[in-house]
Amino acid sequence: MSSSDIGTKLKQLRLNHHLTQLDLARELHVSRQTVSSWETNRNHPDVDTIQAIANFYQMSMTSLISKNEPSPVNNIIKFSAWSCILFCLVLERLTQVSTNKGLYWFDMLIVWIVVFLVIKGSIRRRLNWHTTLFNQIHLILFGTVVLIGGINNLFNMGFGLMITSVVVGLFSIINGIVLYFR
Template identity: 30%
Template structure:
């Protein structure tokens, strides 16, 4: 049965942290008890109760069930609502960065393929650098790592990564720069060009894997 939190607090307006502390005390649970029920650390529960941080909505739902109080009463705190509003804005910004970065990756992946194959003599040395920086930005903001908990999904990624790297390596080795270096028969020139081509092949591989497996399913 869901109770009224006002009766627990005596009608006094308090913060979400104080509410959580009062409700826990009212049910005779310790912080360790709540931490165990939510599969969290006691330090996390302490942080909520002292106002250092806030629980997410999933945790609040579970807490309302444990304490048998209304979820609406539990979250009725201006600072808590401001926190959720800021979280929503932050997720929106992260989503925008990911979306823009993903499509920048698509564009520069195509340009890198054209550059590697020297189609119509196209060559722009900054493409690999821009692609690398963008991949770092994308992966640092990516929040969909849960999908990689599936063994089947990871195996698919590894198989595609291996196949793409083999193809990219072959294409990179057939690059005109490599052919020219071999014609000169200069060992240092060949080594330098081959290293650059292998780095390019790895960059292409990562970029293609990102395009295939890292796209936001909601887009």
């Protein structure tokens, strides 16, 4: 990769994440001028700094320094757990016959996920936090609540919603644990 590509890519990544040079500099423990010199190709980050940048943007070093654009598969993987959970809950909510309390339980779970995703996005944009730990904890907490609700047949929700609760709960807990050890 040519040196001009590295500077351009670093600048584009920073702008895509709605960060100023100062924000990025603080995260990497360098000066704002250092970030500016990377982006204008006056200097280049060393290998350790490239690794820190890749970790900060949650991508591999290879995708950071390669000419090819990072594969969108990484983004799909990050959101697949919540998308799958939300899809299952909405599908079951619309297709299952149950008591009103059981349906309200599923409505509450769907709203919980939507509110969580809005808060997570807001935290990431406004505070420039990486939300990986927040996501892991929330997956495990959500999964535990849903699993307990399913096992105890909370709100006398019926067999279909009960099984869905157990499966979604286990799926959430397993995903949270896998994310933790990744």
